[in-house]
Amino acid sequence: MDKAIELHAVDTIYEGEKIPSLKNINLHVNKGEFIAIIGPNGAGKTTLLETINGLLESKKGKVIVLGKELNGDGNGIRKLVGYVPQDYSIDELTPFLVSDVVLMGRFGKIGLLKPITKNDKEIAKNMIDYLGISDLSHRPIGKLSGGQAQKVMIARALAKEPEILLMDEPFSNLDFEARKDVSEKLSHFHKSKQMTFVIVIHDIASIPKVCNRIIVMDAGKIIADGKKEDILKPELLEMGYKGIVC
Amino acid sequence: MLELVFTKILLFAIIGAVLTGFTCSLMGTFVVRMNLSSLGFAMSHAAFAGAALGIFLRKDPLIFALLFSIFVSLALGPLADKAKLKTDVIIGVIFSLSMAIGLLFLNMSPDTAMSSTALRILWGSVLGMTTADIMYLLIISVITIIFVMLFFKEINSILFDRKLARASGINDKPFYYLILFLTSVTVAFSLKLVGGLLVFALMINPTSSVYQFTYDMKKIILLSPIVGVISCLLGILMSFSFDLPTGSAIAIVCSAIFGVSVLVSPKRRKG
Ligand SMILES: Nc1ncnc2c1ncn2[C@@H]1O[C@H](COP(=O)(O)OP(=O)(O)OP(=O)(O)O)[C@@H](O)[C@H]1O
Ligand SMILES: [Mg+2]
Numbered sequence: 001m002d003k004a005i006e007l008h009a010v011d012t013i014y015e016g017e018k019i020p021s022l023k024n025i026n027l028h029v030n031k032g033e034f035i036a037i038i039g040p041n042g043a044g045k046t047t048l049l050e051t052i053n054g055l056l057e058s059k060k061g062k063v064i065v066l067g068k069e070l071n072g073d074g075n076g077i078r079k080l081v082g083y084v085p086q087d088y089s090i091d092e093l094t095p096f097l098v099s100d101v102v103l104m105g106r107f108g109k110i111g112l113l114k115p116i117t118k119n120d121k122e123i124a125k126n127m128i129d130y131l132g133i134s135d136l137s138h139r140p141i142g143k144l145s146g147g148q149a150q151k152v153m154i155a156r157a158l159a160k161e162p163e164i165l166l167m168d169e170p171f172s173n174l175d176f177e178a179r180k181d182v183s184e185k186l187s188h189f190h191k192s193k194q195m196t197f198v199i200v201i202h203d204i205a206s207i208p209k210v211c212n213r214i215i216v217m218d219a220g221k222i223i224a225d226g227k228k229e230d231i232l233k234p235e236l237l238e239m240g241y242k243g244i245v246c
Numbered sequence: 247m248l249e250l251v252f253t254k255i256l257l258f259a260i261i262g263a264v265l266t267g268f269t270c271s272l273m274g275t276f277v278v279r280m281n282l283s284s285l286g287f288a289m290s291h292a293a294f295a296g297a298a299l300g301i302f303l304r305k306d307p308l309i310f311a312l313l314f315s316i317f318v319s320l321a322l323g324p325l326a327d328k329a330k331l332k333t334d335v336i337i338g339v340i341f342s343l344s345m346a347i348g349l350l351f352l353n354m355s356p357d358t359a360m361s362s363t364a365l366r367i368l369w370g371s372v373l374g375m376t377t378a379d380i381m382y383l384l385i386i387s388v389i390t391i392i393f394v395m396l397f398f399k400e401i402n403s404i405l406f407d408r409k410l411a412r413a414s415g416i417n418d419k420p421f422y423y424l425i426l427f428l429t430s431v432t433v434a435f436s437l438k439l440v441g442g443l444l445v446f447a448l449m450i451n452p453t454s455s456v457y458q459f460t461y462d463m464k465k466i467i468l469l470s471p472i473v474g475v476i477s478c479l480l481g482i483l484m485s486f487s488f489d490l491p492t493g494s495a496i497a498i499v500c501s502a503i504f505g506v507s508v509l510v511s512p513k514r515r516k517g
Contacts, residue, residue, distance in 0.1 A: 093461075104414070105414060107400065
């Protein structure tokens with residue numbers, strides 16, 4: 001089977017730090033898989049996602065994404081990989097409208113010197129509708145609530161129609177109903193587009209249904225990797241990932 | 247004959263004002279949004295110091311102004327980029343240093359010391375515009391327009407958020423440096439008309455005025471240069487009418503526009 005992501009013995013160290021935040025990570029994700037990453041705060045989940053899309057450079061080992069090895073400049077890869085970051089600072093006066101922010105998700109993919117087409121605008125609009133935020137479309141992004149903004153960031157990432165979508169706690173600001181709703185939409189989107197999804201999530205109850213593989217991280221390492229049924233056994237959770245109640 | 251000369255001066259002043267107002271305010275939208283105001287401030291004063299050195303050496307002040315402001319943008323750009331050092335501090339140092347150097351050179355310049363030529367680069371003047379100045383301004387205006395049109399997607403993404411832009415596959419670094427570079431060139435070319443002390447006002451005020459009325463970056467990019475052009479035209483009108491230094495007049499006009507914008511801004515109205 002074609003691999004979407006391959007990490008071979010990868011270490012990632014933040015600039016100026018001594019202790020690696022990722023230690024000897026080996027991970028293979030097939031194209032079309034939907035995996036969830038869980039683990040306590042500081043486990044290295046965000047670091048792992050940013051090592052995959054090249055925002056952080058690994059210090060050791062090999063990162064291969066969509067068949068291309070990342071060395072240094074991950075820009076080419078990031079055109080094909082969507083990312084919903086854990087945190088983004090959008091201040092209240094940010095002069096951008098929701099519709100523009102979502103459309104912008106496609107700009108990297110469209111590429112230098114290529115025009116924005118009608119099709120691009122339509123896809124962006126469809127994603128806004130899909131997430132049920134069309135009433136926010138013409139509002140300034142800085143004026144939204146945390147959950148509304150988070151939906152915009154998800155719409156933005158989906159609008160890109162990436163081959164791989166990395167999401168870092170995309171539900172953290174959503175209410176329970178919205179989590180369920182967006183989670184189902186992601187499942188549906190995944191099925192229809194055959195994309196590869198990697199989602200970092202704390203709330204186990206809202207792991208999308210199509211997700212069949214779970215990775216547990218702790219202290220910069222992958223401590224468990226397997227089928228959802230196997231990982232979400234109470235004993236295992238107790239061991240690797242204390243403190244989740246769902 | 248005298249009338250012809252006057253017409254030419256007036257014409258050059260008007261064209262110069264339009265072009266200066268346009269580019270300064272266009273680059274100003276980027277400078278303000280990317281929090282590069284203090285860098286722009288340092289650039290404009292470095293340009294002034296450069297021009298003063300040029301006068302002292304009896305060479306073309308423009309070339310030295312250009313070199314100095316480009317130097318500052320390239321030297322401070324990486325620091326502002328990485329936020330590794332308190333850029334405020336460094337920029338403060340550069341600012342006072344360039345003022346000191348500039349005034350020193352002006353003072354040391356024999357016979358021209360504090361003469362009108364020298365003062366012009368501080369306060370700006372409508373009188374000194376040459377065909378070459380107009381050409382330079384025209385070239386930089388055209389380059390900035392082309393830059394914005396060709397790379398609208400990239401610039402827009404970067405103005406929204408650099409990290410998100412990078413995450414979406416846009417190579418933000420070259421654009422950041424291009425913006426800095428074009429800003430420093432714009433500053434240097436605007437020196438003649440607006441003067442080293444006040445060119446900064448022309449970058450910040452028009453876009454800050456437009457900010458009071460819209461949350462749409464596209465509109466801000468379109469309207470700021472228009473406000474900049476209007477400020478410059480009203481400024482030279484004032485300068486001609488009341489015999490004021492051009493830079494001061496332009497700065498007063500665009501500050502007044504900003505003040506009024508804040509007062510009537512729907513963003514600040516309660517409810
Ligand atoms: N910019 C940084 N510089 C230095 N160290 C960092 C930086 N960001 C994260 N770290 C360290 O790397 C480790 C992993 O952090 P990471 O953000 O990947 O954790 P996480 O699993 O995403 O946690 P959370 O659940 O809180 O989001 C932590 O020990 C953290 O202190
Ligand atoms: Mg994290």
